[in-house]
Every structure is written in C-alpha cells, then in structure tokens.
Amino acid sequence: MDLLTTVGCASAVLLVAAAVALLGVAHHLGLLYQLFHKVEPKSPRHGGELVADVLKAHGVRFVFALAGGHISPILVAAEKVGIRVVDTRHEATAVFAADAVSRLSGRIGVAAVTAGPGVTNAVTAVKNAQMAESPLLLIGGAAASLQKGRGALQDIEQLSLFRTLCKACISVRTVRQIVPALRRAIATAQSGTPGPVFVELPIDVLYPFHVVEKEVGGPKSARGLRGKLVQWYLQNYVRNLFAGAWESRDITPLPVKVPLATEDEVGFVPPALGFWGRFGWVQRCAELVSRATKPLVLVGSQALLPPTPAEELRDALEALGIPCYLGGAARGLLPPESPLLLRHNRRDALRDADLVLLAGSVCDFRLSYGRLFGRGAVIVAVNRDRAQLLRNADVFWRPRLAVQGDAASFVVGLARRLRGFSCPTEWMQRLREAEQRKERANR
Template identity: 55%
Template sequence: MDGGQIVAAALKAQGVTFLYTLVGGHISPILVAAQQQGIRVVDVRHEATAVFAADATARLTGIPGVAAVTAGPGVTNTLTAVKNAQMAQSPVVLIGGAAPTALKGRGALQDIDQVSLFRTVVKWSAAVRRVRDVGPALNEAFRQAQSGVPGPVFVEFPVDLLYAEPMVRQLYGAQRGGRSLGARAVQAYLRWHVNRLFAGSQRPYEAPPAQSLVLDLPAPAQVAAVAARLAQAQRPVILVGSQALLQPDQAPALAQALTALGAPIYLSGMARGLLGRNHPLHVRHQRRAALKEADLVLLAGVPCDFRLDYGNQISRRARYIAVNRSREDLTKNRRPDIGVQADPGAFLRQLSAQQVDGERWAPWLAQLQARDRERNAEIAVQAQSPSAGINPLHLCREINAALGADSIIVADGGDFVATASYIVQPPGPLTWLDPGPFGTLGVGAGFALAAKLCRPAADVWLLYGDGAAGFSLMEFDTLVRHHVPVLAVVGNDGGWTQIAREQVEMLHSDVATVLAQTDYHRVVEGLGAVGFKLDDPELAAETLAQAAAAAVTRPVLVNAMLGKTDFRKGSISM
C-alpha cells in the first residue's frame, strides 16, 4: 500500500463516510484511494467550506469530521474554520498536503511551516516524514480529537509519502547535473533519503479499531453534592450547552434526564431543540432576568463568557454550579461553588437518578412560562408592524410554521439570524447548527451540505443574512454537482445591519455597512439551483411552500427582501 492508500484505509477504519476537500496535486492520492475505499469524496469551492462541513459532520454524528486540503494556500485558507471548530469544541481532523520531504525549506511550490502556523488553533499536530508512520499518525489524530475537550487536529503528509514507492524512486533518481562528483553525491543522498522514507513500509498496514469519545465521568460524591443543593433550591435554573451533546446517540436519554429533574431549562448552541418544541420545562425568553432571580444556577457545558456577561448575569447570592470537560472553562471569569470537571451529558444523566422533587418548583416554573407567553405575544404584535419591505419577524414566524418534524436549521448571519433565534424553534435534538462562540460568518453552506449528507431524510433550512451569504453562495455549485438539495432563505435587508445598528447611532456614519439588495436568487439560478424572490409579505407562506416542494430534488434559495425594524436595537456583543 502506498501512503495515500494507508490514509484511506485508516479513515475507513475510523468510520469516516465523507471526506471533504478542494482538490490539489499534493493530496490527489488520498482522494483517489478514499473513493476506492467507498468513502464519499465531496469537493467544494473553498477550503474553509470543507472544514465547516467536517465540523458539522462531527457535531451530528459524533465521529470526527475529516477535511483534506492541498499545501500552502489550501491549508492557510482553512485557518478561520479550524479556529471556529476549536472554540466550538468540535472534533475535526484536518489533513494537509505538503512539499516533498527532500525539498522542505528549499523554495518548493507552496512550502511553508504549516505545523507552526496551526499550533495555537489545534489540540495536536504532526508532520509525518516516513510512510510507516502514516497510519499511526492518523490513529493518534483521531484519539486526540476526541479525548478530554474535543477539538481539531492537524496532520501534514508530504506528497512523496503518498505515491507508490517505484514512482517516488523514479522521480528522485532522475539525472541531476551529469556525472560530476557533486552530482553523484546528490544522487547518493537522494537514494539514502528514499530508502529512509520507505523503510519498514513493506509490512501490510492493519488499521486498528475505531476510536470513540472518551467519557469523563463524574465522581458519585460530586453528583450527590449537586443533588443535595438542588433539593434545597427554590428557584433553580439549568442552562445546557453544546458540550452536553457530544454523544449524539445519547440525546434522547439526556432529554429524559432533564425531564426527570423537573427544573426550568434554557438551551443554547447545539442543545437547542433537545426537548422538542413545546416541552413544559423549556424556557426560551428573558434568560437574563431568570438568572438574576434564580437561587441556584447549573451550567452544563457552558462557560461564563460574553454570552453570560462574563458571569455577571448570575446573581452573586445564587449557588453557582458548573459542569464542564474543560478545567479552564469551568472557572472562566467566575469560580463556581461546586465545579465538576466531567462530561455534562453524563453528569445530567446521573443527576436525574437522584431523588429530587421537582413539584416544589411549579410556581417558579409558572412565573417563567408566563414571561415566555408575554414575550411571544409581544413578538406577534411586532411582526405585524408595517415595514418598507418584509418584516423579518413576520418572515421568521412563517419559516417556523413551515418547519417539519425532520427539519434541521443552519444559522449563518447576524441580525436576521439573531432575530430568527427568538422565533424559529428547532423541532428536536441536534436540529440547530450555528457557528458557536467564535461567531464566524460563512459556515452556512458547509454546515448545510454536511447536514443533508448525514441526514438525507431531513429538510435542511439554511438561514442566511445577506452579508453572510456572500461568503459561501458559490457553494450552491457544490450542492448542485453533488445533488444535495437544501433550502436557503436570505434575509436581504441590504446591509450589515447588526453592525449598522450601533455604528450609526454611536458614530453617526453608515460607512462600510451598506450592501445592495442583490438578486441572489438569480445568482444561484446561474449555478443550476432554483431561485425565488419574495418581496410581498402576504406571499411568504406560499413562496416558502413552493420552495420546500422544489427542495425535494434541487437546492433552492429564497431571496427575501426585508425592511428595517428596531427589534434588536442595542444588541451588540463584545
């Protein structure tokens, strides 16, 4: 087996079904061998999209997503997407091509120090220099990606490790400068180098069993201590984050555990939709007020970062309990009264086995539910307000009504997507995909691509801001070529509205925040997809229904011409 075949065999053994890539000469043997192994090779139009797709694959399946990109610019183009995966704690394996081993540092095409470049954004990295190390390096990459706090890893494979040995020997053995003493010395060195390159690689490669997520289980005494505090609480709040969903197959058991606990629950990140749409314990609005009034707050897989005002949203009088795989996140900005370094999902499942009487919290839960109803009523009234274009609240309500039980929502944008987060309700576990705490724009097409590939029966709705759409709209070519039907809705208000809200008011200038209300529906039509223009609010439900029908077989984009509202005034995050 050559190096490319070993890479493919190792990926197959790890349960990888999709390899996301943008083709390049440094990685061609990997792509060909992966296809021969039955791994579906999905080629995209930008390397960042490949990593975004790998990220979403990991979140939805629990198996690390894999992207392979060519050397130099191919690798550097992934940097933002890799950092996004790191901050989202998503296990991603990035394979990078590299210049031939004998030409490192000699000015070879696209030869840069890739490992150093990625050192601060990955958990682990390796530059492989012998064929016999190809398989072990990949196995270690999968182990590292899933251990402790999951995250991205990077493995570099020089191109001369990936081709068959006879071809590499032929290339290195070419005559270089005649028969002079210097030329003979160079050829002797190259023969030695190739011998070293392939030494020990003649033994058949046997891929080990697939790695799996290692659970950090809590100590029984810690679970009992938290149960005792919970039993004493009068106004508890549980906030569940993405880290609790690292085992997708355990989502139903986690939902049952939260139901058994009986405390009011807020969901964030990948945990959105965990309890379905109308669960009585799930509270959606006025989270800041609830945290201030609570006498016990349990953060399960959520750090005290900017999303919780660095811990200031939690009352200083409340008992604060944190459960997190990361020791750093466990104490970020605020030290908990009880800190448990463990898997949050496993912790909650064990906590639910304790005897806790949730009936005593009924008045507190009723108070929070009343606030939810009041806020929903306010949004309904605001959705009817006249606007120069379509009211975004009205459009989001229509999207929410159009979602089916098998829908997955991908969120990629600023103002429009943040508005949707108040209104659009994911129908079930693992049906909401957003970038995570890095707030990266451009995840949309990659996330939607992976969501439809991983769950072919699902209806994938991609909610785009018009600014965010510019990052990945070209990937509709990818969706068309690979026959991946998704339904995108662009909230087109002609601007970077989330920024403009604060900039115009504070600095009295709209510089760099204005966009054209472009015909994005015509753009995707040029790429082979189906486009709809929506500029009449009364036709919103009908247009979405037509788009959903078309999206059964082809990618679709609805270009919704929005008006401006004050719904999210003053909402900028720092």
Template identity: 50%
Template sequence: MSKSSGYLLEIVAYRDGEAILNGARPRRAHEEVQLRAPFVAFGLLVFQSGRIWYPLKSEVLEAQHVGVARGKMITVLMILCTLAMAALCFLLAKMLSQGDFTQKLVDVGKGRMSVFRLLYCVDSDSRNFGGEIVASVLHSHGVKWVFTLCGGHISPILVACEKKTIRVVDTRSEATAVFAADAVSRLGEPIGVACVTAGPGVTNTVTAVQNAQMAQSAVLVIGGATSALLKGRGSLQDIDQIGIMKSVCKYAVSVSRVKDIASTLRRAVQIARSDVPGPVFVEIPVDVLHPLHMVEAEMKLNRKPTSFHGYMLHWFMELYVSRVFGGAWKSCSFSPLPVKYRRATSSQVQKCCALLIESKQPLILIGGQAMLLPDSIQDLISALKTIHVPCYCNGMARGLLAEAAYLQIYHKRREALKEADFVILAGAACDFRLDYGRSINPRAKVVAVNRSKSLLLQNADVFWKAALAVQGDACDFIIQLADAVSSMSTYSRPDDWLHRLKTRDRQAEEDITKVAAVETIVPSTVNPVALLLNVEEIIPKDAIIVVDGGDFVGTSAYVLKARGPLKWLDPGAFGTLGVGAGFALGAKLCHPDVPVWIIFGDGAFGFSVPEIDSLVRHQLPVVAVVGNDGGWAQIQRTQISLFGSSVACTLSPVAYEKVAEGFGAIGFAVDSSNVNSLNAMVDSINEHSRAAFINAHIGRTTFRDGSISI
C-alpha cells in the same frame, strides 16, 4: 609522541574554563569550546587532526598523567565498539529476516540495489502508496465523506478514498470543506475530515478550523506538503504549515515516513475526539503519499552518476528515499484508539443534589458541549424530565427538549438568571453570552460542569462564584444527577417557579407577534419578523435549521424553534460568517431524507454564493432563505447611532434568485407583493427536489435595537 609520527596525539582536558594540554601551559578554553559543546552531552570521542576531545558527562578531566588518560580513552573506545557491534548484529538480524535476503545481497553487490534499501527493508517492487494507508485508516474509523478542494499534493488520498467507497465531496473553497466536516462531527459522526492541498490550501482553512476549535468539534484536517527534501528551498507552496496550524489545533504534526501514516492518523483522531473535542492537523508530504517508482522517477534515481559530486548526491538521495519508504507495507493496525473524557465523581453529584434540594428557584443552562455523546441524548432528555427544572438550551443544545417543551424556556434569560437561587452551567461557559457571569444572581449557588479546565471557571471570582466546579462531561453529569434525585424522597419539584417563567415566555412571544405587525420604512419590503413567523410555520417539523448571518439571524433566533436534538447549526462562540453552505452540505449528507433549511443574512450569503454550485453538483436539495436588506444591518445600526455614518455598511440589493438560477438551482424573489405566496413557492421547490434559494427583500424594524456587534 612526536609530531614526526604523523599525527600528534593530545589529551585536551578542561578545568574551570581553562584548557590543560598534556600538563603543559594552560590556555583559554574558548579555542575548543565551539567543537566541544555539542559532544559533552553525549560523552563522545571525536578525532580531528590527531587530537582527542574526551568529555565524559560534562565531568572535568584532569590529565595529569598521559597513561591514566589513555586508559580511560581505551575504556570508552571498548564501550563504543560494543555498542557498534550490537547495532551491527541488530541490522544483520533485520536483514536476515527478509525472505529474499540472499538475492538482495547479490543485487547490492552487483549495484542493482543500494545498501540503504536493504538496511531499511524497502520493497522496491511494490506499487502501493501512502494515500492508500490514509484511506484505510479513515475507512476503519467509520469516515463516510472527505471534504476537499483538489490539489496536486493530495491526489493520492482522494483517489484512494474513492476506491475505498469513501465519498469525496469537493467544494469551491477550503473553508467550506472544513465547515462541512465540522457539521458532520456535530451531527454525531465519529469525526469530520477535510483534505486540502499545500500552502494556500492550508491557510485558507484557518478561520474554519478556529471556528471548529471554539465550537469544540472533532475535525481532522489533512494537509499536503512539499517533499521534506525541498522544505526551505523555495518549493512551490512551501511554508511552515505546522507553525500556522498549531495555534488553532489541539494537535499538529508532520509525517515523514510512509510507515508512520497509520499510527499518526490514529493518534490524531483520538486526540481530536478525547476530552474537549477539537480540530487536529496532519501534514503529509507529497513523496510520502505517492508510490516509490514515481518518487524515483521524479528524483531521477535511475540515472547513473558520472562525477564524485553526483555519486555523493545519489548516495544521499538513496538514503532519504530508503528512510521514507522503509518498512512501509508491513501490516499495522488501522482501527480507532479509545476515546477518553473525564466524568464526575459520585461525591460531586451528591453535593450538587444536596444544593438542588435546598433551592427554590433552580435553573439549568445547557450548552452545546452537553451534546458530545449523541448516543446518550435520549438518556439526557429523560434525566432532565426527572429533575424537572426549567432549562435554557443554547447552541447545539437548541431543540434538545423539543419533546419536553414544558421544561424549556426561550426568552428573558437575563431576568431568570437574576432571580434564580441555584444554577447549573451544564457545558455552558460564562463568556460574552452570559455577560461574563454578570447575568447570574451573585447570591445564587452555581454548579459549573465543563470538560474544559479553562472554561470551567471562566471569569469566576470576578463576576460570579462557583459553589461546585466539576471538570467532566455535562451529559453524563446530568444523567447521574437524575439518578441521585430520583432516590431522594425530600426533593420537591419547583412547579411554581417553572409556571412563572413559562408565563413570562408566552408574554415575550406575544410581544414578538406585535412587532411583526409593524410596517417597514420601505413599503415594498417585508417585515423580517413577519417573514420568519411565516417561515416557522412552513419549515417541516423534522428539519435541520442552519443559520448564517448577523441581524436577520439574530431575529430568527427569537422566532424559529429548533425541531429536535441536533437539529440546529450555528457557528458558535466565534461568530463566523460563511458557515451556511458548508454546514448545510454536511447536514444533508448526514441526513439525506431530512429537510435542511438555511437562514442567510445577505452579507453572510456572499461567502456562500460559489457553493451553490457545490450543492447543485452533489444533488443536495436544501432550501435557503436570504434576508436581503442591502447592508450589514447589525453593524450599520450601531455605527450610525455612535458616529452618524454608514460607511462600508451598504450592499447592493442583488437579485440572488437569478444568481442561484445561474448555478442551476431554483430561485424565487419575495417582497411585500407576494409574501403570501411563500407556501406555494415551497410546494414548487419540493416538487423539483433541487437546491432552492428564496431572496426575501426585508425592511428595517426596531426589533434588534440595542443588540451587540462587538
């Protein structure tokens, strides 16, 4: 074919990095490789200036005869034409399925409707919006509250939730919203939900989301975002939110089409609740949440273009909008997907049972993970009574054995672990809290049960060794173990061992009482141990206790007893300060008729001060005790002993009771002169049914000497 025919048809083939041009002189393939590479994987034909690039599955084509090459080319063209016809038939069938197809076709012909809206089945008359789908999914999943700090990107979700009778609870920081969602998840709700605006709204949640991840709480964070059209173009609050959140979440995803909202949220909730629970993040751009007519108005799609560039831009915008809203309002399921988790096998349970029968001094450590099946908690308690082994309960498991206190040991855990010959780690990990496993008797037989594969054998074969490792739910395992034990006539309860541990426990309690009698260095301040012993007597027996702090909260962990299962909320392994108000807010919403008490350190309280407003506005009458020693005592103690300086560890003795009153709450101040009036103060608080804050000026003692802060 000559050049005079208009287009020069050349068959370009490749062999060993060289280009063969119609059998002519070879030339280097780098001349074509930039265009060739993207098409090789797809086996495409590309026409450009009369030239045909003809790769087929990366195979080398040696064009020795133009006729052979043309034959192959024709074959590929026929295949592509067949595929194009099939696609056209599919689109035609899709359009014909629309009831008003004829009228829409007329509208397209007259320019009243773009062909893209016809192809994507866009309902241009609908006033529905994506926020309504979000609310419908949450409602179908039993969500009662959405915690938020408002923002323009998420307004459609909040308004739709209000219409669905989902209570929208606004806080003064996004972190508090996530902490509140974390609390309701821990207290037995299917999932906690926080909804935050784009950019800073999302980044402000990172610490709270990481805390939820390490506490294994099922939390759904919904984040607003700029339109996909404006991503990377300098839009307000536009950042790579998925890149940030995927490091602290089990699952992070962005929704680009309205019709994908429901399926994405359902999948996200399933992931959050399955196996090891944790936080998930779903980003929903602002145009996906708003109604079509608002998006059209914002994009100015109703204006007629007047130039070629304008027509091309209008064409592109129509394609984008059609894709976002295509098939948006077709019926779909909002119901929850099944939650999955591993269970122990019968052979694993039998092996553990055999090890238990052989032991003389068994011990069970129950972690918060054992509380992930709230409907099975009573069965778990019954199972522990059947097994009749001394137990230490940590984290969310504190209070599990309130009705079987004879089995629960509170103090001297390190000594007990060194003496035990058999230990079950039921949802407990060998991290810093167990000195990475060094606390356990190296000769003890250890059975580890954990949903998390990474935590199951954490630090194993370094400081401890597992006789049996079970990746499964700890609550289910203990219940199965109890069934196996009850059928064994050879099982002998370790009553002597239990009596010895309980005797040691009582001695520790007496030692704590002795510390309470010691005067503080500053006479006007209250001994923190004495104050907490008084608080222990005042807190109602059905109360939920929230703790947020360092030194004062560390002391409270020795003095205060959790009132029952799921009655104790602390940050967990991450040790985050600032959880107090959010946890209390979530707890009071879950249990409005149950007293909620917060134990604050004055340092940690600084994070929650603005949330006094949230508690007052939402009429949540919690009671808080702030241990005010004017400093970051836990850090200060160690820093002075090591380096002789208290730099950055000193705080002002703020009148927090007046701060609380400024927000509309009740405030009291306590020192050595009126500490005996604490009961009367609480009576007055109960009469007013408002949030109340007791600012207790405490002194320093030696009780916490040697405690760790790193």
C-alpha cells in the same frame, strides 16, 4: 606505565564516543531500520492507500476536498474503498462541511486540502471547528520533507499556522508513520474536549516508490566524491521513506478518552482553594439542588457531544423537572411545548435563581461574563475544558462546585440521584407567567 594506561583509557573513550556517534548517524539516516525492515522498490502501492484504509476503519464515510496534486493519491484511494470524496470550490467550504458531518453524526469529520494556499485557505474554518468543539481531522499536503525550504512548489511553514487552532499538529516523515499518526490524531480529536487536529502529509509519503525515486532520488550516476555522496544520500532517503511501509499494522481506532462526570469524577470546590480530590460530585450537586427553591439549568452546546445520546439527556432533563434555557447546539433538545423550556427573560431568571447549573454553558459574553447571577446564588459548573469551566470565575462569579467532566453524563447522573425531586411549583409558575407575558408582547 601510568601514561600508557591513561592514553589507553582515553583511546577507549574516544572509540566508544565515535561508535555512539556513528550509531546516532545511522539511526538518523534510517540505516538501522532498513536492516530489519523490507524496502519494496517495485511495489505499486502508495501512502494514499494507507490513509484511506485508516479512515475506512474509523467509520469515515465522506472526505471533503478541493483536489490538488499533493493529495491526489488520498482521494483516489478513498474512492476505491468506498469513501465518498466530495469536491468543493474552496478549502474553507471543505472544512465547514467536515465540521457539519462531525456535529450531525458524532463521528470524526475529515477534510483534505493541498499544500500551501490550500492549507492557508482552511484556517478560518478550522478555528470555527475549534470554537464549536467539533472533532475534525484536517489532512494537508506538503512539499517533500527533503525539499522543504528549498523553493518547492507551494512550500510554506504550515504547522505553525495551526498550533493555536488544533489540539495536535503532526508532520509525517515516512510512509510507515502514516497509520500510527492518523490513529493518534483521530483519537486526540475525539478525546477530552473535542477539537480539530492537523496532519501534514508530504507529497513523497503519498506517491509510489518509483515516482518518488524519479522526483527526489537524484541522478542514477554521479561524478566525483561529492556527487557520489549526494547520490547515496538521496537514494538512501527514498529507501528509508519506504522501509517497512507495507508491513501489517493495526488500523483500528484507539480508545477515545471522555471525562464522564460520574460519582468518582475529579473536581474541585471552590476553585480559589485549588483543592482537588475524589468526591461524589453528582451527590454533592444533588444535595444542593434538593435545598434550592428557585433552581435553573443552562444547557450549552458541549452537552450534546458524544457519547451520551441527545435523547438520554432530554429524558434526564425532563426527569429533573427544573426550568431550562438551551443555548447553541442544545436548542431544540426540548420540544417547544415543554413546560420546562424557557426562551425569554433569561436575565431576570438568572438574577432571581438561587441555584444555577451550567451544563456545558460558559460564562462569556452570552452570560455577561458571569455578571447575571444573583448575589448568594449557588453556581454549579460542569465542562470538559478547564479554561471554559472557569471562564471569568476570578472576576465576576465563583462556582460552588466546578466539575471538569462531561456535562450530559453529569445531568443524567443527577437525574438518577434526584428521583422523586419536584421543583417548587411557585417558581415554575412564576417563570411560565413571565414567559407568556413576553410571548404576548412579541405578537
């Protein structure tokens, strides 16, 4: 009896294991999904239409591209919905142009390149967007997923090229994944510290069912068990590609998460202690500035990122009344005649300042890796990116306050806290005189 019970239990376990394995295979092949989601073999629609719809919903006005067969449905559909397709003569140019649109408009810049060499040609421009912290979407064509590694046209491993350059690398495997993948990619590009994202769209998710079935689906008839199994597998692969493809999906933008440097922003002081907590960081900085006799502000490119308008940041700097050096994209934020704007003698000014606010500026080669600050100077650093925030802080300098957050919103909050603050006249006059001497010497 015990033996029969044992055998029965073992059989039950084996049956359950087999059932679980079969369910796993069915899930992997998309059989379960196809049971509940419609496949429309006669539909003329294609994945390029979904791409265009998502881009349109996100306010995209331009797609920069060098046309290729792998991405043609995207370009055709984009023009139909009113998105201007700008054809370039090199893929790097397409990405550079998308980067420029992003910087000038504050919206996501979009470039589309064909598979293989089209993708590799874009690498330098994508790195440029990463360094500039530009929100950019690069759409890359690719060989059909089933044909990857089998000698398909222009088939190379593309995701690995961009993993160190992009905030996210996504490969879409079915038509139904296009919309959620693009929404997630665009939100990722714009959230936190902005940057490029790469979305790989294989050719078989972009063309209509009848085209993909002809190219990938295999022969209509097959001989032998092996041939019939291969035929079934290929036909099921195509059906799974399009299962639920045209169901209604939300294409509106996902929330963009920007770390605004408000009173409740998380920060740490000093970084060597590794101490994190919620403090009034703007208030703490205001206290430090109010005690300073020789304050200085360095504004970097990151301070010009959305959502704070440049005009609001400019007004905040003028309200603070602290001398400023502007770098990168921040150049031009203050008018040339502004008494706060400094262009010369930065090394001497940093050496003499007793408080320096790094608003999006980074202690890299431009600040001699942090070696320019005077001994005992109070350094307040604000940056969305923690690595940039503490660049070389363990070597040549150490911030009194280090706030991981948006530099522009921090400056705006600081100006509100310091209403009535007046920068010491002697310090202002000293810097202006040094500026004028340098101007005369340069004539």
